[in-house]
Amino acid sequence: MVDRAAFEAIAAAHPEVVIPLEQTPDWVEFERALGRAPLGIWEYRDPSGELVATASFIHVVRRLRASVVAVNGPVWFAERTPAAERLLLEAVREQFRKDPTVDPLYVRMQVATRQAPATGPIEHGWYEREIVVDLRPTEAELLKGFRPNARNSIRRAQRDGITVRHIPREEWTAVFARELFPIMVETAERDGFQSFDSTYYETLLRVLGDHLRLLVAYQDGVALSWLITTEYRGYAVYYFAGSTHAARRMFAPYLLLWEAFRALKAAGNTACGLTGIESENYPSLANVTTFKRNFSKNVVVVPTTYDIPLNSARYAAVSAVLAARRSGPSAAKGLARRMAGPTRLRRSSPATTKS
Template sequence: MSAAPLTYSRLDKSGFDALADGHPDVVIPLEQTPSWVEFEQALGRRPLGIWSYRDAADRLVATAGYVHVVRRFRESVVVVNGPVWFVERTPAAERALMETVRHQFREDPSVDPLYVRMQVATLQAPATGPIEHGWYEREIVVDLTPSEADLLKSFRPNARNSIRRAQRNGVEVKHIPRMEWKEVFGTQLFPIMQETAERDGFQSFDSSYYETLLTVLGDHLRLLVAYRDGVPLSWLITTEYRGYSVYYFAGSTHEARSTFAPYLLLWEAFKVLKAAGNTACGLTGIVSENYPGLANVTTFKKNFSKNVVVVPTTYDIPLRPVRYAAVASLLTARRTAPSAARAVLRRAAVLGRRSGREPVSTTET
């Protein structure tokens, strides 16, 4: 096997912090930090650390934090919302990184992944697929640098009117003290998340996931709740890291919509995030080709900004291409024709036995 195009090394926390401090203008997602590694560990998952990649001139090219994921018929290594780039993200640079990552995990004796999953801006070999999509591809980003008055003025009229209507309806936004986060979420807010998931047709995590998030990542989070007459109607969790904030999780009741509570809630979040020194707030995913189900939230989010940011699509880098193709065919068959899936399933099982590894079931990021 040829040598990797880039050199790579694992970063400890002090090494990561020094690297981040040396590049203050690079946006580093919270999911690509040592704090997120601690969160993954607290969930019982297996993070593989954060790695740096350098070229022949010892110039920092990128960093990537990995999580080892095991599901039936496949293991994978997943980069959540990354990698992070410190040079221009050209097709040639991406190919060099992908070839290096493929070499890295083929040679790693501690894992036996079928593929590595990461965001790729230019689809080219060795990237393909993906077997399933893992991250949104478009998002709204709100500029928080204008004054509060100018920021409010930048919203669509519908948003400004909805904020005023929420105030007239008696909606009150509260910042929940950190020591109360876990109890408030479990007793008051998780039922709202369940209602939201059922109404909008998605599957939420269980309550322990959000409670672990609030416990482990508390230094980077805020929890705001909209109440009316003491009853919680809507809530949100925001993240913050290096001046960039994200509207990360949220839930709302049917009454929240009729009282316009989510509009006032998000406006109050913008104000507190701005006051804390954040210069932008990402509103996470909106509708795209691979995520048509995000159409409903897109309408809401576009009320606050016209700034649509393209996020590189998540692709797979197969490490065992023949078996990867078989597994991909299996999953496609399951979605389209159950009888065909059984035939592909048998083939995948044979390939699994040949590999000498038995599949284990867990949850993938």
């Protein structure tokens, strides 16, 4: 397992690699603060000792299955060829087959080239395409690169008296609980998704504050729209956001995101990811795709999340139960009764983990 000092040494030696915040020691502390079970960050090296990748894992326990999940990972430091990825998949599978502290049904991680032992997934866990905004041009050039709709919407929000406030860090949790979480509830109900409870966001703001910004759009002192951005090693992410019906009518989210870009650029960030847009496995992101495309044409493909079963027969049985559950409860109960117990296999791999 890699401690903070070793991780920071790896990161410093590879300044060109974009390391997601979810794959850092700071995110490990966030998961721990939520009461979850992080399993630490591991490094993987080839037979010659050269660094291939790192991965931060979380132990997730749900009904019918436990899993080990690398959120937005692993991070690759070597060339990500299909052959190299196959060795990593085998090494990860062997690692958790031998780990006496966990008994996962599968390991979930991003895979660029789908191949054995990766399969599934039982459910998708991360977006596959996103818009990334280049923050290196001047503010004038950046604004000019937006679609006319975005520029017009920014001006309309300004004319309507929308103002954007950078909330001071000492006020974050109080402002979020009092003014912003109700907006998230409204956003989730309108757009058809289930948000985390307020404690999740408040913990995020408290634990990861060194990497966050909280901006809120107001009209006449009333909060209409908000966003949280993350920053790590010069790469920013538009991470969470919420807006009221009134905010959308007055184009507040456009002005809010523009002000966020300006602040992120001034802080030295060179790019900002806008997170997921519509793809084959995420058609429900069509609405946010329309909004995000106003700010850049740069679409980045993110490796798809797949499962690495530790026991193929049991994984297939659980997959069948879950599929049947979606079709009808009686079919699911029948399959559950027929599920086989776990069988352990052992297979060596040329790739190794380093602790």
